[in-house]
Amino acid sequence: MSKVRTYESIQSDLLVALPNPSNQAYEINIKIPEFTFLGVQEQPDFATIYLLFHPDKKIIELKALKQYVYQLRDIVVSYERLINIFYDHLVEKFKPERLRVVMDCNPRGGISSRLTIDSDWKSRGGEEKYKDWHDVSEWNRLD
Template identity: 45%
Template sequence: MDQKNLTTQKADAIQSSVLEVVSYDYCNKRNIEVNIKQPEFTSLCPMTGLPDFASIYIQYIPDKHIVELKSLKYYLLQYRNVGIFYEHLVNVILDHLVEKVKPVQMTIIGDFTPRGGIQTTVKATYPESRNS
């Protein structure tokens, strides 16, 4: 198959406007941790156009809002035709969700199926905690 015939979109095709939030009624009463798993995530390798499969884990502590799950499902489905590196993918998802949800803390983990015998797991966290 000629790789040039494989159509991939760029990451800027992802519309974060699909994401919706709802009020978290207990924001002043207690902290909770929300854990979401999308075990059937698909994106495309930006080099070959071949599919990449992963489980995407979203962990966060909400402040005033929580993500509406149906909108999250549709948001993540947009990546099916997007060519994006694993390391970029978790950062794009994190940036979009932090912008909408405005959590106290959030972590995105991409656990990708092996490709060429190499298993890759990538994690991005907000707020950023870099060791200088």
């Protein structure tokens, strides 16, 4: 039987930053459709993650992002804690102009949930200059 791994063992150093090849403004949208982790009852949880990323000097190496995500498959954590850790690691590593993380959790017991964090929110230190986070339907276009 393997030892239970908790959120403290998540390795942010798996994330790799590459130099941004442009000094012009642009947006990167990333979808992680097979996001898995162990919930607090040590049962598998499944989600789709959407990242909206406005790079500054660094961009995300997707292969490294995949390795970072794969390590979460055997981590016991609540999704409320996990989205915050995931967000914090991405901000720390890439220092983007803007980052939005949306976690659509699959139904369990007839209930599904969507968690969202946006660096533009005043509560996260942002200026609230982007208003697109008000329109939930905008995020369904990635499906």
